[in-house]
Amino acid sequence: MEVRLANSRIPFAKYEQIVRSKLDKLFPGQNVRPVSDGKAVVQRLFPNVYATDSYRDPTSPLGRQNPEGWHSISNAGVDVRPIPGMTFQQYVDKIREHYYVIEALDEATYPIKDHTTGPHWHVVIGEKQ
Numbered sequence: 001m002e003v004r005l006a007n008s009r010i011p012f013a014k015y016e017q018i019v020r021s022k023l024d025k026l027f028p029g030q031n032v033r034p035v036s037d038g039k040a041v042v043q044r045l046f047p048n049v050y051a052t053d054s055y056r057d058p059t060s061p062l063g064r065q066n067p068e069g070w071h072s073i074s075n076a077g078v079d080v081r082p083i084p085g086m087t088f089q090q091y092v093d094k095i096r097e098h099y100y101v102i103e104a105l106d107e108a109t110y111p112i113k114d115h116t117t118g119p120h121w122h123v124v125i126g127e128k129q
Contacts, residue, residue, distance in 0.1 A: 018068050023102070023126070032100050032126040034076030041125050042078050045094055052120050053079040062117070070103060070124040079120040082108045088121055100126030 023032050035041055039054035056063045056071035063072045070077035083091060088106040095101055101123055105112070108119035 019073055026102060027100070027126075031129060032102070033129075034070075034074040034102065035099065035125045035127055036075055038074075038076045038078035038123070038125045041099065042080060042095070042123070045098070046080075046083060046091075049083060050081040051078055052081060052118065053077075074124075076102065076126065077122065077124045079107070079122045081120055083121075091121055092123065095123060095125060099128055102126045 019034065023034075026032070037054075039051045042049055042051060053071060054077065055075045056069075058064070058067050058072040063069075066072065071079075080091075082088070088104075088109070092101055092104045103122070103124040105122040107122050111119070
């Protein structure tokens, strides 16, 4: 499992434990792992997509607000601007054709107070084995 810790003071084992705990709750009994580069996956599936965020340094202002969020604990989370002519559900369904969708939030329609920095679609992508 790849967990990125740039400039983090939190031990690697702690991050690994957070990731495994989240995945075990969402996919009990399955060996789902976060992809190593969610941004690259989305750009491959949607060539004209505009990614607004992917990995976030846990010591950055947004990283400190949500240190156990997917952007801070892996490279699997990616935010994109809504894609013209496509619904959020169509976007998620297309990803599901090839990968697990660990988390999907339409923050363009339903912004999360204190975390949403602008209208975007958020997904966390897992490897299908």
